[in-house]
Amino acid sequence: MPPTKRLLYAKQEPRKQPVMFEPVQEIAIYMHRFHNLDLFQQGWYQIKITMRWEDGRNTSPGTPARVVQYEALDLGSDDIIGIWRIDDKENSFSTQPFRIKYARQDVLLSVMISFNIPFRKFEVPATSAVILKFELLYTSILENGNDFQASLEALPSAVHEFRIPPKGLLGLHSYLPVHFDTYHAVLVDSSVHVTLLKAGAYTPPKKVSSDTLRVGDAARENCDKSNQVLDQGAYGDSKQISLLKALLIARDILLEELQKLSKAIGQKVDLTDFISNMGESKLISPYLLGDPNMASIGLSNVTMGMKNAASEPQNSFEKPNGSFYFRSDEVLQSLTKENLSSAFLSMGNQLSFLWNVFLKFHRANKTKILEFLRDAWANDRRAEWSIWMVYSKVHMPHHYLRSGNDLSSQHSVRGGVSIAKKLNDDPAESAQARAELHRRSIAQMRINNRSVQDMHIFGDPLRVPVLIVERVTNAPFRTTSGNSYFSSLNLSDTPSILIEPNIMAVKRLSAAGTHRNDRVLRVVVFVHGFQGHHLDLRLVRNQWLLIDPGAEFLMSAVNEEKTSGDFREMGSRLAEEVTSFLKKKIDRMSRSEGFRNIKLSFVGHSIGNIIIRTALTELVMEPFLKYLYTYLSMSGPHLGYLYCPNSLFNSGLWLLKKLKGSQCIHQLTFTDDSDLQNTFFYKLCKRNTLENFKNIILLSSPQDGYVPYHSARIELCHASLWDYSKKGKIFMEMLSNCLDQICSPSSERRTFMRCDVNFDTSSHGKNLDTFIGRAAHIEFLETDIFARFLMWSFPELFQ
Incomplete structure (x- = not known):
């Protein structure tokens, strides 16, 4: 067999597949209580939540990712039946049905529901807003089991929508008062918490070669196609860099908000595991420095890393102490694909860890956090x-x-x-x-x-x-x-x-x-x-x-x-x-x-x-x-x-005085006495x-x-x-x-x-x-x- 022929069929070392990442928007809604201000009808009510991208180009709606019931509800009560429910068909979350009997009645909900909304390809940070939709479901007939919940879903009585602008999607913690409308005056004490996360890592699957395709050609084709996703020339690199910057901003916002909440309610946030698990690639954040409410975990090392990084010329990515420190596009654009992947992985892991720290902190201090956010909102x-x-x-x-x-x-x-x-x-x-x-x-x-x-x-x-x-x-x-x-x-x-x-x-x-x-x-x-x-x-x-x-x-x-x-x-x-x-x-x-x-x-x-x-x-x-x-x-x-410029209304007043003899109209028009x-x-x-x-x-x-x-x-x-x-x-x-x-x-x-x-x-x-x-x-x-x-x-x- 000619040597060239043997080379074509020789066993080749598989090239390392590039690690691909996708961002995801996570939006958590915490509902504390349902307060009846002025509902006209007694009966059974439910709250349903859905969310979507505002521009409609991305048809993927938000999907409920996790539900945490902070406090166990009294399911044996006559005023609460069933449990909360997730509808996979319409990607919605619905609370337990609860009964409203009188005005100014409180119903404790105490539940956190998190939604994930996927991004369109190469569109990070987001250019579209997210719409949160709250629906008030009502029925006056108590059915049993599924029939009851179906009857609720068939009767949405009011809607209240909120818009999270693109700037808020990198990080946001806000009070959210849901009132529905003037005919269904209630107050749902809620808060919304937003961050950007790494959806997950995957390796593009290898293509299965056909009988007529040579192994060498197949390997080269797979490598070319996988690299095409990551590379896509300068355009792909710029989008990867934009995503990395967005993750970095989201991480810093989340740290800043944790610091702010910690100081406001007087409770420390334990970030010991966060610092110890940052690994070899530590992107230092200024919000970790000099905060007495953050856990004392040897931040002097981190501070020293910041000083060292700041003292060096900003023309490199990885510092001798293992810390990544960059704030300019020039530094980011000089990174290799391996460094981009490494930084992306590190940032995604840090964000996921910090987000879990926040959720744990929120659960332990839900009432104080809600009060602080409500004061800030007011x-x-x-x-x-x-x-x-x-x-x-x-x-x-x-x-x-x-x-x-x-x-x-x-x-x-x-x-x-x-x-x-x-x-x-x-x-x-x-x-x-x-x-x-x-x-x-x-x-x-x-x-x-x-x-x-x-x-x-x-x-x-x-x-x-x-x-x-x-x-x-x-x-x-x-x-x-x-x-x-x-x-x-x-x-x-x-x-x-x-x-x-x-x-x-x-x-x-x-x-x-x-x-x-x-x-x-x-x-x-x-x-x-x-x-x-x-x-x-x-x-x-x-x-x-x-x-x-x-x-x-x-x-x-x-x-x-x-x-x-x-x-x-x-x-x-x-x-x-x-x-x-x-x-x-x-x-x-x-x-x-x-x-x-x-x-x-x-x-x-x-x-x-x-x-x-x-x-x-x-x-x-x-x-x-x-x-x-x-x-x-x-x-x-x-x-x-005494002086009324509206001639039509004056005519109406004259008719009221003549036909009805209304004494108050005579008094209003000064005809109740001649003097x-x-x-x-x-x-x-x-x-x-x-x-x-x-x-x-x-x-x-x-x-x-x-x-x-x-x-x-x-x-x-x-x-x-x-x-x-x-x-x-x-x-x-x-x-x-x-x-x-x-x-x-x-x-x-x-x-x-x-x-x-x-x-x-x-x-x-x-x-x-x-x-x-x-x-x-x-x-x-x-x-x-x-x-x-x-x-x-x-x-x-x-x-």
């Missing part, structure tokens, strides 16, 4: 939601107010043409134009951060209400002559709550009522509007409950179906209802632990605000006036309808109904055609400036009296804010409600995002 809300909030410092137009009967001074007070032109502008139209301009600027924003994004808000940012918040400090009050003159305010010289939020107040949000001072009786009274229902303000109540779980809430029902009568009668009924409620709560606390203080707050919608102010003039309320705390007015006609100085509203504004509140927030909307814009904001009506009749004088006196109460001196600093809420009413279309301004008036009751923004931005006002 502290970050103001910054994240500032996209839709405009903090404004404006000069109140007090210098436009007339002084007594001196009508001749009007032209001198108004000043020149520029001021007259300003007065001719419609404030409501100007406010709406300002909000729409801000909304257009939101459309140009690129929201690109690491934080988990609530898709109720970030799903369609242009549909979210825009809030313009104005804060006013105390102004000079009524002079000895009895006439008011308000000088303009230099707000730049005054510390503002809008610029320096009370951080300690945010941290006091901790999570549960047990961490609050239960010796302070905190009572919040909610009062509905015209022809309203006592549950109209339940969405605002729910947000307040999240801020202050220990508060007592009274949803006033005493005036249901009685809002057409006299305000005096409605106010008297409310005063009796409030005092009766307070006495019961005081008696209960006195018999238990007692209390040292009372905080009494009110929330009103529409004419409910007038009922509140009337109730405060009742004699039975006098002992409680010194305890008044926060007053939240939502579109309240505090100055009545304006004897009308109900004029006399109400002379009573001190606002002076005792520590915090006053007036919510208005320029889109609301049911309540005059100036009346909801208790501010100057420009039409009154040109009215030299007695009507104009009466309005100025009413406005002065109200502002004097708000700006009167007090022993404690009073917070006074006006807040414009600009709703997105595009979904309503062009209908009568939108045309006459009713849509925005009712939107205060049908959405809670504006309340969420306001309350979580200024939590110290609502606790």
Whole structure:
């Protein structure tokens, strides 16, 4: 046989197959408890979780990888049946079915579920976000076994989705409050923990040669194909380097988060095994150095390795002490394939080990970690939601107010043409134009951060209400002559709550009522509007409950179906209802632990605000006036309808007076007496109904055609400036009296804010409600995002 022929069939040494690695995204969800805020129906509920890539190009969904039940549930209880379940067909996880019987009920879940999401080839770090989907499953019929769980899955009643942006996929630990929707108001206390891991190692299988293929050719073909996967020229090398850098960043983030959590909760993290098992290739991390909460495991050796590595020129990969230290692309690109594989293997092992350390640490300290993450989340809300909030410092137009009967001074007070032109502008139209301009600027924003994004808000940012918040400090009050003159305010010289939020107040949000001072009786009274229902303000109540779980809430029902009568009668009924409620709560606390203080707050919608102010003039309320705390007015006609620019609404009011004979409508429109100085509203504004509140927030909307814009904001009506009749004088006196109460001196600093809420009413279309301004008036009751923004931005006002 010719020598060449023998060489072709000679036995050849098999070439070493390259080790191939694939990254995987691991996302762990810890669900602590299910808290029923406001579910309308009793029955059996379950929570189902799925996750997917946002862009949809990678059709591989997240698959449940592991489930850890931290605490054994009482399966013998009548309120919990079955066990949690993983559905391999739809790659979902479902909790045990549990029964909800009453409001503010807690169900302990205490379970950690981890999902793995594979990457597309050569796409690390991720360029797509991950969507977490929570579904609330419900059934009212108790079946047995599989039939019961099947009936639950057939009835998903609400969905809440979150988005983890690409930046967060390298490492993230965040609180995750799941609320579902306004019709299924619950709180699932959860947290999300994200890292990047090495999916595993494998060796590409050898191809089986056919009878006609020579052994030498087959070996060369196998080597070429396997190397092609790893090499792929410079492109393949760059992707391998990108993956290694991503693993390195993920490792450092995980170490940093472990250090942060360890310090925050005062518990050490044992990394002895981590350091001892780093092996020959030790990629040093700065987060291991100088941390007293990390285990003392001879970190001086690691520190010395860092110093040695730093002192040497950064042109090599492996240091004499066996440590890999690199931070530049130039160093990474100079690595051989063997070094890349070795570093990749080392990093993957380190990440896997650290991730298991974290999971063990989390299980041992789950409650403290959740509380720390919740405090951090609450502290970050103001910054994240500032996209839709405009903090404004404006000069109140007090210098436009007339002084007594001196009508001749009007032209001198108004000043020149520029001021007259300003007065001719419609404030409501100007406010709406300002909000729409801000909304257009939101459309140009690129929201690109690491934080988990609530898709109720970030799903369609242009549909979210825009809030313009104005804060006013105390102004000079009524002079000895009895006439008011308000000088303009230099707000730049005054510390503002809008610029320096009370951080300690945010941290006091901790999570549960047990961490609050239960010796302070905190009572919040909610009062509905015209022809309203006592549950109209339940969405605002729910947000307040999240801020202050220990508060007592009274949803006033005493005036249901009685809002057409006299305000005096409605106010008297409310005063009796409030005092009766307070006495019961005081008696209960006195018999238990007692209390040292009372905080009494009110929330009103529409004419409910007038009922509140009337109730405060009742004699039975006098002992409680010194305890008044926060007053939240939502579109309240505090100055009545003396000037109402909405002609259609004026026609409706006229019909109500003629056909229904509603006494409150006569009072609102100042037709309850021929002498304006004897009308109900004029006399109400002379009573001190606002002076005792520590915090006053007036919510208005320029889109609301049911309540005059100036009346909801208790501010100057420009039409009154040109009215030299007695009507104009009466309005100025009413406005002065109200502002004097708000700006009167007090022993404690009073917070006074006006807040414009600009709703997105595009979904309503062009209908009568939108045309006459009713849509925005009712939107205060049908959405809670504006309340969420306001309350979580200024939590110290609502606790």
